[in-house]
Amino acid sequence: MKAIISVYYKEGVEELAYALKEAGYELISSGGTSNYLRKKGLEVVEVENITKFPEIFDGRVKTLHPAIHGGILMRNWVEKDLEEAKRFGIEPIDVVVVNLYPLEEKLSEGLEEKELMEFIDIGGPALLRASAKNFYRVLVVCDPKDYGWVAQKLKEGSLTLEDRKYLAVKAFSLTAYYDSLISRALSDLFEVDRIFPKFAIPVKSLGELRYGENPHQRAWLLENPLEGLGITKVKILHGKEMSYNNYLDADSALKLVSQFQERACVIVKHNNPCGVALGKSPAEAFLKAKETDPESAFGGIVAFNQPVDLETAELLKELFLEVVLATDYEEKALEVLKTKKNLRIIQFFGLSNYWDIKKVSGGYLLQEEDTVDYQKLEVVSQRKPTQEEMEDMLFAFKVCKYAKSNAIVIAKDGRTLGIGTGNTSRVDSLRCAIQKAKRFGFDLKGAVMASEAFLPFSDSVELCAEVGISAIIQPGGSIRDKEVIQACDRHGIALIFTGTRHFRH
Incomplete structure (x- = not known):
């Protein structure tokens, strides 16, 4: 019986290596891993003694050889495989212990492009995928956290087919994550600003949460490693x-x-x-x-x-x-x-922007995050806003961007006075904002109003005029913009068009 061990993260692997040795496995390794295991007192056969071919290109090619992959992929329940293995002198490999080059860690080190490419692992994922595919015969271990329990089960002789299936799925999950990390990182690095017909976004679990939105729902916190903040x-x-x-x-x-x-x-x-x-x-x-x-x-x-x-x-x-x-x-x-x-x-240490993803039945919706405040600040009313009104409108429009649609924000002197959110009509959101402001004792005279989407009718302007709101900021773009502008002019309300809508569903 043979076990190949080729790991980047070496600490603790000797526990599993000793368990394999005690269980009768011959240990195969190469490069730094073989040196590490020898220092821990273990006998190791070099990969090149199996392949009859030396490591080349600074270790870029060492395990990519039929003697290794044939030993992993051969099926001992298929007569033809056994005959071919015998003919070509390929001996079975029964255990594969591999982890991958630390591309994720190196992405944050500011390496030159060619330096970074050296941390894209080729042989490691190939070994993991081959051994995971042949899980009926081959045991694959890709996570250092699994060394201990696998070693214990080896000592007890209690490894089951279910254990093999679990470890195989874990290996495929790792290689899928690793490949998605490569593709998205290189897309960012090479400024490939497109979504291909088939692609993946890397995510890793930071752990299970107590529950989801409600106690009967399971939930996890997932992290995108390409987002440095958030x-x-x-x-x-x-x-x-x-x-x-x-x-x-x-x-x-x-x-x-x-x-x-x-x-x-x-x-x-x-x-x-x-x-x-x-x-x-x-x-x-x-x-x-x-x-x-x-x-x-x-x-x-x-x-x-x-x-x-x-x-x-x-x-x-x-x-x-x-x-x-x-x-x-x-x-x-x-x-x-x-x-x-x-x-x-x-x-917290800052904010990052990547993709905004929402689940729908049968798939997902993906969009760029909303990072634009406005395209323009066009005064479309007869009266121009004062400097104070302009400052309050820009403040209110920022707040409006993060409130659920339909959203209305009333503000004055750098503070919100009333916020109306999530109503199915915009004027109802305005009524809610006014009602809240009055309930908590705010005088709305001289306040400003922000709407995250255009005002479809002039009714909102009439309400603003009734309570003394003196300036309005909104995207514009309604077929009734002229009516809205005329209503503002009748009441002496300053009106700003931004040209940018901020729906938030």
Whole structure:
């Protein structure tokens, strides 16, 4: 019986190698792995003694040989295979232990193109796929985490066909991931800006979550290794395990708060902003954001694009929150927040954009992420907005981009006063935003309104005029744009067209 061991990550492989030796296997290896095993006191046969051919091209070719792949792929239940193996002097290989060159790690090191190509493994995936294909006879081990339990089962003689099937699927999953990583990384590197008819996006599981959107649904957190930042790359400093819904809401908060250069605070509830504000300090920004809708803020997600200080932490402590995100925390602020046993405290390092993917029955929808704010800022009304109105409109339009459609945001002085989301008519979203603003005591005179899509009728303008809203920003593009503009002019409302819609379903 023979076992081939060829691994990049060598630490701990000797445990499995000793178990194989004790079980009667002859160990075959090459290069650095054979040197490592010899230093651990194991006898190893070099691959070239099997192939009768030396390693060439700096080790690029060593296991790609019929004596190796024939030994793996031969079927001992097929008479013709046995006859051909005997004729060509091919001896069966029964165990394959392989892991792959660290392409994923090397992608972040800024290597030159030709240097990076040397970390694309060819022989390793071929060995794994061959042995996984022939799992009835060949045991394949591709994950160092499996060395221990496989070694124990070898000692006990208890490896089953189900174990072989599990390890085969794991090997195919690894090579599929590895190939998808290569194709997408090279697409980025070579600036191949297209989606081929057949392609893959690499994802790896960071672990199973407690449950999904509801307790009866299973859920996992998956990471795209080509995205260097984002919600999967945060540092969790304290609190309960993050849930599926926590991640969704925290991601929305992270995306929105990252849009602002000024000090900002965002409060998110059920994937919608319920309060957003700028402030001279994080405490001021938080208080203003909370005042937009203190009822919805209860049990929400709060994000800051700045470090959290002690003053802010004391304010946060007084409100029941699920998650707090910030770029950093003062030591004393962290101490205060950690008194809330279940509060999830997260440090984030930035945002990345890749693809936006949604599941539909039978497949997926894929699109570019929405990274454009606006194409233009065209004043289409007779009255031009003041500088203050323009600043508030740009602020409100950013917030509107991250609220569920149909979305309306009313803002003034760098803070939201009312947010209407998810209604099936735009005017209803405006009514909701106005109602919320009035319920919490805001005077809307001189406020601005942002709509993430065009106003289909002038009814929204009439409502704005009734409550004193003085400026509106929207994409434009409706067949009734002229009516909307005329209504704004009748009421002296400044109107800006952006030319960019921000539906968010």
